[in-house]
Amino acid sequence: MSERGERTDRLGAEGPAPLWEVFVRARRGLAHTHVGSLHAPDAELALHNARDLYTRRQEGVSIWVVPASAITASSPDEKDAFFDPAADKVYRHPTFYEVPEGAAHL
Amino acid sequence: MYGNDFPGEDPPGGLLGEVEAAEAALRAAAQQDRDAAGPGTDLAAYFAQVVDADQKIEPRDWMPEAYRRTLIRQIAQHAHSEIIGMQPEGNWISRAPSLKRKAILLAKVQDEAGHGLYLYAAAETLGISRDELVDLLLDGRQKYSSIFNYPTLSWADVGAIGWLVDGAAIVNQVPLCRCSYGPYARAMIRVCKEESFHQRQGYEILHVLAHGTPAQRAMAQDAVDRWWYPSLAMFGPPDGDSTHSAQSMAWKIKRFSNDELRQRFVDMCVGQAEVLGLAIPDPGLRWNDERQAYDFTQPDYAELMRVISGDGPCNRERIAHRRRAHAEGAWVREAAAAYAAKQRNKKKEMVAA
Numbered sequence: 001m002s003e004r005g006e007r008t009d010r011l012g013a014e015g016p017a018p019l020w021e022v023f024v025r026a027r028r029g030l031a032h033t034h035v036g037s038l039h040a041p042d043a044e045l046a047l048h049n050a051r052d053l054y055t056r057r058q059e060g061v062s063i064w065v066v067p068a069s070a071i072t073a074s075s076p077d078e079k080d081a082f083f084d085p086a087a088d089k090v091y092r093h094p095t096f097y098e099v100p101e102g103a104a105h106l
Numbered sequence: 107m108y109g110n111d112f113p114g115e116d117p118p119g120g121l122l123g124e125v126e127a128a129e130a131a132l133r134a135a136a137q138q139d140r141d142a143a144g145p146g147t148d149l150a151a152y153f154a155q156v157v158d159a160d161q162k163i164e165p166r167d168w169m170p171e172a173y174r175r176t177l178i179r180q181i182a183q184h185a186h187s188e189i190i191g192m193q194p195e196g197n198w199i200s201r202a203p204s205l206k207r208k209a210i211l212l213a214k215v216q217d218e219a220g221h222g223l224y225l226y227a228a229a230e231t232l233g234i235s236r237d238e239l240v241d242l243l244l245d246g247r248q249k250y251s252s253i254f255n256y257p258t259l260s261w262a263d264v265g266a267i268g269w270l271v272d273g274a275a276i277v278n279q280v281p282l283c284r285c286s287y288g289p290y291a292r293a294m295i296r297v298c299k300e301e302s303f304h305q306r307q308g309y310e311i312l313h314v315l316a317h318g319t320p321a322q323r324a325m326a327q328d329a330v331d332r333w334w335y336p337s338l339a340m341f342g343p344p345d346g347d348s349t350h351s352a353q354s355m356a357w358k359i360k361r362f363s364n365d366e367l368r369q370r371f372v373d374m375c376v377g378q379a380e381v382l383g384l385a386i387p388d389p390g391l392r393w394n395d396e397r398q399a400y401d402f403t404q405p406d407y408a409e410l411m412r413v414i415s416g417d418g419p420c421n422r423e424r425i426a427h428r429r430r431a432h433a434e435g436a437w438v439r440e441a442a443a444a445y446a447a448k449q450r451n452k453k454k455e456m457v458a459a
């Protein structure tokens with residue numbers, strides 16, 4: 001994903017075929033999940049290749065392909081600062097609240 | 107274990123069960139990660155802490171340069187092996203004895219191409235490009251498994267490869283599902299799930315031949331005789347001579363030593379060979395009650411080194427074939443790129459108009 005080092009992100013149209021990240025929805029009702037990546041010259045071929053590579057055994061009902069260069073990633077190195085705002089907001093979780101005895105369906 | 111349950115269907119146990127357990131462990135480790143502190147300033151300590159806790163290192167994490175280099179080498183050689191490994195069996199697709207066998211073998215060889223591509227993708231997350239990897243293989247600067255430098259002389263060889271070569275590959279690969287590098291571990295889980303079909307189809311081919319005419323039986327035995335020791339050699343040199351092992355174990359790239367895995371493979375094969383009614387070509391093979399394992403004759407490691415360094419029966423043929431296939435495919439890549447560029451330009455013109 002943009003997870004990878006810069007070198008592969010920069011692959012342009014003239015050089016080797018660009019890198020695509022592949023997301024597969026395994027079944028109706030589930031979100032698309034990242035399954036891997038592949039090289040292809042354009043989106044149409046990327047979809048075809050993704051079907052042949054990642055869904056040979058009916059692993060999916062829908063595929064997304066995304067140019068790797070189009071993804072902006074937060075890097076784990078920045079994990080602290082980037083995700084800190086969520087850490088001190090425990091009140092976003094239902095477990096933060098004490099439910100008085102006798103109150104049902106809460 | 108594997109294949110012992112042939113031809114019935116048992117719930118997943120044995121090695122496939124281990125793959126599922128590794129997948130569950132991967133999820134559990136990811137769950138644990140929620141509570142872990144971030145890397146802070148001591149990146150090396152954080153790396154060690156993640157590895158020690160059996161969590162996964164991911165592509166953008168800091169990692170020791172030697173860890174990165176070791177992984178690139180190992181994953182790339184693994185990918186090359188899958189790609190070169192298509193050749194020995196590919197030779198039999200057009201000569202498979204029935205339409206059914208042809209379709210099965212085609213699917214199997216296509217899977218191997220897929221394994222190569224999953225693995226190249228995993229290697230690329232470490233900051234090396236696909237084209238560099240392909241060049242390293244074609245120039246002979248990176249190796250592939252020695253086993254694919256042996257010829258497939260008869261149809262029974264396709265069975266022996268599925269049973270023994272894919273079988274040995276599975277024993278090698280199942281522990282890699284727990285490798286500390288996330289993209290490699292995930293690729294291996296996918297690969298191992300597919301490999302079990304490979305091993306079973308090979309085993310079935312041998313089972314049918316072993317219960318056929320005397321000539322078919324002899325052909326099956328001959329194939330097992332030729333593939334047994336090269337398959338044992340797939341686990342690499344004995345532990346005493348293995349150069350990369352200790353560090354790889356510490357990094358949790360490797361989980362068991364070469365000799366441990368080889369022993370495990372032999373212990374699995376003995377029962378499977380009995381069900382086939384074929385002999386393992388080793389007069390020294392016998393149960394050792396004390397060790398609770400089979401004693402067996404080691405493969406010829408001098409031969410292994412010769413084959414790895416380029417002097418096996420088919421080394422030159424395999425690389426020449428790969429180079430030719432790559433060169434002959436160039437026009438397809440160029441045409442696809444030209445078509446993609448043309449479509450892009452058309453879109454631009456439409457937007458401009």
Ligand SMILES: [Fe+2]
Binds near residue numbers: 188217218221297301
């Ligand atoms: Fe494979």
Ligand SMILES: [Fe+2]
Binds near residue numbers: 218272275304
């Ligand atoms: Fe295989």
